[in-house]
Amino acid sequence: MSIAELQSYGYIVALVFLSVALYAYIYHLYVQRKDSDGHDYEDYSNMALKDDITDTPVSEKSKKK
Amino acid sequence: MEDRPLEYDYSVTRLFLIFAIFLGITGMLVGVLLAWQMAYPGVNTFLGEGLAEYTNFSRLRPLHTNAIIYGFVLSSVWASWYYVGQRVLKVSMAESKTLMILGKVHFWLYFGAAFVIVVSLLAGVTTSKEYSEFEWPLDLGITVIWLLWGCGIAGLIAIRREKTLYISIWYYIATFLAVAMLHLFNNLEIPTYFASGGVGAWYHSVSMYAGTNDALVQWWFGHNAVAFVLTTPIIAMIYYFLPKESGQAIYSYKLSLLSFWGLMFVYLWAGGHHLLYSTVPDWVQTMGSVFSVILILPSWGSAINMLLTMKGEWQQVAASPLIKFMILGSTFYMFSTLEGPIQAIKSVNAIAHFTDWIVGHVHDGALGWVGFMVIAAIYHMAPRLFKREIYSKSLMATQFWIQTLGIVLYFTSMWIAGITQGMMWRAHDQFGNLAYSFIDTVTVLHPYYTIRAVGGTLYLIGFIMFAYNIYKTTTARPVEESELQNASPMGA
Ligand code: HEM
Numbered sequence A: 001m002s003i004a005e006l007q008s009y010g011y012i013v014a015l016v017f018l019s020v021a022l023y024a025y026i027y028h029l030y031v032q033r034k035d036s037d038g039h040d041y042e043d044y045s046n047m048a049l050k051d052d053i054t055d056t057p058v059s060e061k062s063k064k065k
Numbered sequence B: 001m002e003d004r005p006l007e008y009d010y011s012v013t014r015l016f017l018i019f020a021i022f023l024g025i026t027g028m029l030v031g032v033l034l035a036w037q038m039a040y041p042g043v044n045t046f047l048g049e050g051l052a053e054y055t056n057f058s059r060l061r062p063l064h065t066n067a068i069i070y071g072f073v074l075s076s077v078w079a080s081w082y083y084v085g086q087r088v089l090k091v092s093m094a095e096s097k098t099l100m101i102l103g104k105v106h107f108w109l110y111f112g113a114a115f116v117i118v119v120s121l122l123a124g125v126t127t128s129k130e131y132s133e134f135e136w137p138l139d140l141g142i143t144v145i146w147l148l149w150g151c152g153i154a155g156l157i158a159i160r161r162e163k164t165l166y167i168s169i170w171y172y173i174a175t176f177l178a179v180a181m182l183h184l185f186n187n188l189e190i191p192t193y194f195a196s197g198g199v200g201a202w203y204h205s206v207s208m209y210a211g212t213n214d215a216l217v218q219w220w221f222g223h224n225a226v227a228f229v230l231t232t233p234i235i236a237m238i239y240y241f242l243p244k245e246s247g248q249a250i251y252s253y254k255l256s257l258l259s260f261w262g263l264m265f266v267y268l269w270a271g272g273h274h275l276l277y278s279t280v281p282d283w284v285q286t287m288g289s290v291f292s293v294i295l296i297l298p299s300w301g302s303a304i305n306m307l308l309t310m311k312g313e314w315q316q317v318a319a320s321p322l323i324k325f326m327i328l329g330s331t332f333y334m335f336s337t338l339e340g341p342i343q344a345i346k347s348v349n350a351i352a353h354f355t356d357w358i359v360g361h362v363h364d365g366a367l368g369w370v371g372f373m374v375i376a377a378i379y380h381m382a383p384r385l386f387k388r389e390i391y392s393k394s395l396m397a398t399q400f401w402i403q404t405l406g407i408v409l410y411f412t413s414m415w416i417a418g419i420t421q422g423m424m425w426r427a428h429d430q431f432g433n434l435a436y437s438f439i440d441t442v443t444v445l446h447p448y449y450t451i452r453a454v455g456g457t458l459y460l461i462g463f464i465m466f467a468y469n470i471y472k473t474t475t476a477r478p479v480e481e482s483e484l485q486n487a488s489p490m491g492a
C-alpha cells in the first residue's frame, strides 16, 4: 500500500469515527435529560441569569478548605 | 477585610474596555481612510508627498487589520472575559492577589505591545504574512501576553464556586488554546541577523516555511484566526450577554453544547477554501470546500439558539436598542456563515476569489457580527462598571440605525463590485482574447468604492457616538444594584 492510499484510509476512518462520536454525543444529550450529577442540562442556563456573587451556584464546588 | 461584603472586581475589565474603544476608533479611522483611498487615489498623499510613505494604502492596510482584530476585538474580548469569567464562576478577582496582579500585568504588557506594534507597522517593519505581520521580538512578547491570560483563566477556574463551567467559559478556553497553537506554528521563523552572524537588521526574520507549505500553514492559521478571534470569543460573549440583558434563559443549553463541539470539529479543516485553484493538493481543496459547507450547521446552531432565546419576547427587541444590536449581530452571523460556504464552492470561488466580494464578506461578518456584539457587550457592562445608567437611549438607537445603514451600503456595494470584477476579468471573445483590460474594471468600480467609503464613514460616525455615550455614562445618574439585574438602565 502506498502512503497516499494509507492516508486516504486513515482519513475515512477518522471521519467515520468522529462523525459517530459526534452523533453518539447528540444522542446521549437528547436521551439523557440530566448529566451524571443529576442536574437537568437546561438548569445550567441559570449560571448566566443568577450570577451575583451571593447567588447559590447551580452545582456547588465541594468546599474543602 | 471581612466586614465589607464580597464584590466582583472590575478594575482590569475597565482598563481593557477603555482601551478597546480607543483602538476601535483608531482602527476604523484607518479603515475609512483606506476606503477613500481606493475611491480617490489622491487621498494616499493627504499629508503631502513628504509623508506619503506613512499615509499610503499599503503601509496603512496592515495597521487597519491589526489594530482592529488584535486591538479592538481582542481588547474587548479580554474586557468581557474579566467580567463574565468572574460572574459565571461566582468568584471575585479580589479574592486572589495573584490573579489581580496577573490581570494588571496582562493589560499593561498588552498596552505596551500595542504601542510598539503601531510604530513598527507605520515604519514598515513586517514579515509580510497576512494577519501575522509582526517580527520575532514582538511574536515572543505576544506569546508572553497570551500565556498570562491563560494563567488568569486557569487561576480563576481553580478558585471558582460554581462547579460546572458555563458554555461561555468553554468558548473562552477554546479561544485561548487554539490561538496559542496557531500563533506558535505560523510564526516559526529564523532571525536572520543571528543565524547569519550579523547581517541585516536584528529584528528581521524569515519564515521556516516556503512555497506551498507556507501557503498551507498560513491559511490553516488565517482561517482559524477568523474562527478563534472573530467567532468563538464573540459567541462566548453573546451566550452571556443576551440571556442576561433580556432575562431569558438560553433557548436550549443542549444545543449550545452540541454547536460547540460541532464548531470545534469542523472549523479546523476548512482553511483550504482560501487556497482553491492554487498549488496545494487537490484533496486539501476538496476537503476545505466540503467542511466549509458543513460549517453552516454548527454556526446556525448557535445563531438560531440566540434568536429562539427571544421567543415570545420580541417586544424587547423593539423596545431596547441594546438587544437590537445583539439580535442583528446574530442575524449577520447567520448571513456571513451562509455567504462563506457559498464562496467556498469551487465554481463560485472561481468568480469570487481576489475580488471585492471577499472584502464584502469579511465586513458583513466584522461590522455586523463582531462589531455589533462588542458594542452590545460594552453597553451592557458599562452601567455595571460605573454603577450608573447608560447616558442616552435615543443616542444609542440613532447609532444603531446609522451603523446598520453603513453596513448595508458597505456589503451591497462590495457584492456588486466583486461580481462585476469577477465577471469582467474572465470575459473573453470566441478566440479566447480577454474582453477587458484591468483599467476597465477600475473605471467601472469607482462608484461602488465611493459608496463603500460612505458606508464605512457612517459606521465610524456611529462608533464615535458610541464612545461619547460611554464617556458620558461615567458621569450619568447613579443607579441602585437592583436596577442592574437584567435590562440595563438607560437615560432618555
Ligand atoms: C461558515 C462560515 C464561513 C465560511 C465557510 C467562510 C468562507 C470563506 C471563504 C470561502 C473566503 C474566501 C477565500 C478566498 O477566496 O480568498 C473567506 C474569506 C474571509 N472570511 Fe469567511 N467564512 C465564514 C465565516 C466568516 C466569519 C463569521 C468571519 C468573521 C468576521 C469571516 C471572515 C473572513 C475573512 C477575514 C476573510 C478574508 C481572508 C483574507 O483573504 O484575507 N468569515 N471566508
Ligand code: HEM
Pocket (backbone or CB within 6 Å): B028, B029, B031, B032, B033, B034, B035, B038, B061, B064, B065, B068, B069, B073, B358, B359, B362, B363, B366, B367, B370, B371, B455, B456, B457, B459, B460
Ligand atoms: C469603519 C469601518 C471599516 C472600514 C471603512 C473598513 C475598510 C476596509 C478596507 C478599505 C479594507 C481593504 C480592502 C482591500 O484591500 O480591498 C479593509 C480590509 C480589512 N478589514 Fe476593514 N474596515 C472597517 C472595519 C473593520 C472591522 C470592524 C474589522 C474586523 C472586526 C475589519 C477587518 C478587516 C479585514 C480582516 C480586512 C482584510 C480583508 C481581506 O484581506 O480580504 N474591518 N477594511
